[in-house]
Amino acid sequence: MLTLLHTSPVHVPVFDALRDEEAPGLALRHLVRPELLDRARELGPDAVAEEVAAALAGAAREGARAVLCTCSTIGAVAEAAGAGLGPAVLRADRPMAAAAVAAGTRIVVLAALASTLAPTEDLIAEEADRAGRAVRVRTVLVPGAWERFEAGDTEGYLEAVAAAAREVPAADAIVLAQASMASAADRLTGGVPVLSSPRTGLRAAAQLAASDRSLSGLRTT
Incomplete structure (x- = not known):
């Protein structure tokens, strides 16, 4: 299963459609947390680091093989919070x-x-x-x-x-x-x-979910 962390619900159908094209059969779970972007815009991305880490830990407990963060503003926070978590965490961009x-x-x-x-x-x-x-x-x-x-x-x-x-x-x-x-x-x-970022990000995250979860050697085009 691949979990996607979004800060807007508009991304859900976009990534579902890309999954159907790039990785048919891959199970997706969407976490939509718009409040994370609101606070990151107001206080800076580091202000939501704990909440992002908690969301990623929850995804790991629920069986995610990889997590894709689709928000550019909090992408670096997500990757940092995911270090050593278990599932690979990749920012879509x-x-x-x-x-x-x-x-x-x-x-x-x-x-x-x-x-x-x-x-x-x-x-x-x-x-x-x-x-x-x-x-x-x-x-x-x-x-x-x-x-x-x-x-x-x-x-x-x-x-x-x-x-x-x-x-x-x-x-x-x-x-x-x-x-x-x-x-x-x-x-x-x-x-x-x-x-x-959507297509190449989804493609790379699907590879992670299906492989050894290494960030090296991912297709980016």
Whole structure:
């Protein structure tokens, strides 16, 4: 069984559909904890470390072979809390960050939430160090996008993200920092890779749930 830790219920059907495509038959359990993101935005990700650790411990007790955290803001907290837990804990945006580093040295990160920018930039730096590559990261906060997401204006949200992506100057990869942004990539054309986390994150976590739970050698594309 793979457990997914979400901070929004909108991700549940998205990851169910991806499971059907990438790993049919894999049992998923969804934990939806929006209050974790609310507090992390207000007080910083470390403020929810104990609650995240408790959620992960509960997933382990209920038989999870692996846990995927789909929230970029608390992803690093989840991975840290999961160290030594038993089930492997993976943040969904890690494979995306690895793919961005592999794409080139000029990486632009788009985010709808300010609280996501620093964790994503830190993750890309970590993956660049792992790969032995030097990269330049530029972050862009998409104005007004999160307000549209919270209001249920999915069309407006995705178009705001896509519009921001179209304004990106020369880059080797554009990273959509939040899982909820993924469908904005469908609105874009051009040669620059536009990377999102749901598919590659689910694929990697499914491998963990089915294998030796090692984070090495995961498919990221």
